[in-house]
Amino acid sequence: xxxxxxxxxxxxxxxxxxxxxxxxxxxxxxxxxxxxxxxxxxxxxxxxxxxxxxxxxxxxxxxxxxxxxxxxxxxxxxxxxxxxxxxxxxxxxxxxxxxxxxxxxxxxxxxxxxxxxxxxxxxxxxxxxxxxxxxxxxxxxxxxxxxxxxxxxxxxxxxxxxxxxxxxxxxxxxxxxxxxxxxxxxxxxxxxxxxxxxxxxxxxxxxxxxxxxxxxxxxxxxxxxxxxxxxxxxxxxxxxxxxxxxxxxxxxxxxxxxxxxxxxxxxxxxxxxxxxxxxxxxxxxxxxxxxxxxxxxxxxxxxxxxxxxxxxxxxxxxxxxxxxxxxxxxxx
Numbered sequence: 001x002x003x004x005x006x007x008x009x010x011x012x013x014x015x016x017x018x019x020x021x022x023x024x025x026x027x028x029x030x031x032x033x034x035x036x037x038x039x040x041x042x043x044x045x046x047x048x049x050x051x052x053x054x055x056x057x058x059x060x061x062x063x064x065x066x067x068x069x070x071x072x073x074x075x076x077x078x079x080x081x082x083x084x085x086x087x088x089x090x091x092x093x094x095x096x097x098x099x100x101x102x103x104x105x106x107x108x109x110x111x112x113x114x115x116x117x118x119x120x121x122x123x124x125x126x127x128x129x130x131x132x133x134x135x136x137x138x139x140x141x142x143x144x145x146x147x148x149x150x151x152x153x154x155x156x157x158x159x160x161x162x163x164x165x166x167x168x169x170x171x172x173x174x175x176x177x178x179x180x181x182x183x184x185x186x187x188x189x190x191x192x193x194x195x196x197x198x199x200x201x202x203x204x205x206x207x208x209x210x211x212x213x214x215x216x217x218x219x220x221x222x223x224x225x226x227x228x229x230x231x232x233x234x235x236x237x238x239x240x241x242x243x244x245x246x247x248x249x250x251x252x253x254x255x256x257x258x259x260x261x262x263x264x265x266x267x268x269x270x271x272x273x274x275x276x277x278x279x280x281x282x283x284x285x286x287x288x289x290x291x292x293x294x295x296x297x298x299x300x301x302x303x304x305x306x307x308x309x310x311x312x313x314x315x316x317x318x319x320x321x322x323x324x325x326x327x328x329x330x331x332x
Contacts, residue, residue: 007050015044067097067305068121070112072129072151072195073222074101076249078275078294079127082150085298086125093306102129104222109134117142123305125161125298127151130195146308148301153198154314161301162196163274164316168290169202171321172244172272175288177210180330181270185233185240187226187250190218199246215240226250230257234269241269242327248273248280248289251326255283270327285325292319 013023018037026033026041044050067090071079086097098121102109106129113134116124123146128134135158138147149155151162176184186203189195200216207214217240219229226245233239234257245251251273258269265271266285273280276291300315 007048011048012045012050016041066121067095068116068124069097069099070126071101072104072127077277081294082298085295086302089299089302104129113138125150125301128195146305148304150297150301152195157312159304159312161297161315163292163319165196165199166202168319169199170206173206175321179327181242184242184244185215185217186244187217187219188246189221221250223253226253227257230254234261243271245273248275248277266325267328272327276322287326288324289322290319291322292317
């Protein structure tokens with residue numbers, strides 16, 4: 001059965017027996033429209049279940065009233081910093097941000113994209129779970145509305161904003177190898193779900209250049225799943241003891257698994273994160289991690305949506321290593 005089409009302003013105008021401009025003026029309370037006409041138009045709108053499309057209105061007026069943000073996991077405070085960065089830009093332009101969360105679920109992500117497209121926003125920033133289905137749907141169904149990807153691998157067809165993943169992973173692997181770590185387990189999403197395969201590629205390349213044997217540990221990137229993965233490794237006498245993580249959020253699961261196993265991070269187990277969240281320096285021991293300006297990611301994304309360029313581009317935020325105490329020195 002074909003889905004029911006959305007009621008348009010033209011449908012309301014026809015039902016009320018007026019022109020489309022008259023219907024628009026009556027619903028918006030603008031212009032000189034007779035009270036009887038206003039009542040007739042609004043009754044027709046209620047009867048037909050008409051909802052104004054703010055995105056379409058914004059396009060007609062040449063402005064963006066609302067920008068959407070779909071995150072992978074709002075439990076990760078990284079995305080709160082991205083949101084703050086976006087809001088710093090949108091609020092100065094008279095716009096605002098509408099947030100939805102996919103919870104690392106592709107079906108939820110696609111549903112969120114469809115809801116955003118249904119007149120809620122006139123531009124969208126998305127941190128994809130993995131694959132391109134959600135972004136492809138937006139481009140096919142809302143080609144007139146800007147879209148930007150954040151924290152994913154660059155794309156030739158969509159503007160992408162995020163940290164320099166290749167540089168980030170290279171810095172991390174170099175640091176671990178420099179401290180004598182020969183077995184480095186890279187914890188990442190399964191290949192089919194990976195949102196940033198360029199990180200995995202950078203790991204494989206740099207490990208190979210340094211003569212290390214790459215060891216990929218695929219896992220759903222949720223706290224409990226990562227904790228269980230690490231727990232299994234620690235329970236195995238030949239298991240991994242050095243973990244390179246995709247985020248500080250998942251890296252914190254290594255701390256939990258180590259505590260449960262009765263071993264010590266920074267001595268028996270080593271972990272290197274990514275994002276430099278405010279809490280990472282407060283852990284015991286403080287976490288070594290890849291740092292970058294998280295709010296800048298949001299600021300650039302919002303600017304790209306409000307002032308889209310003529311062609312897609314990749315905007316990389318510089319990264320650096322924040323060395324603390326979560327990596328053991330095996331050279332001793």
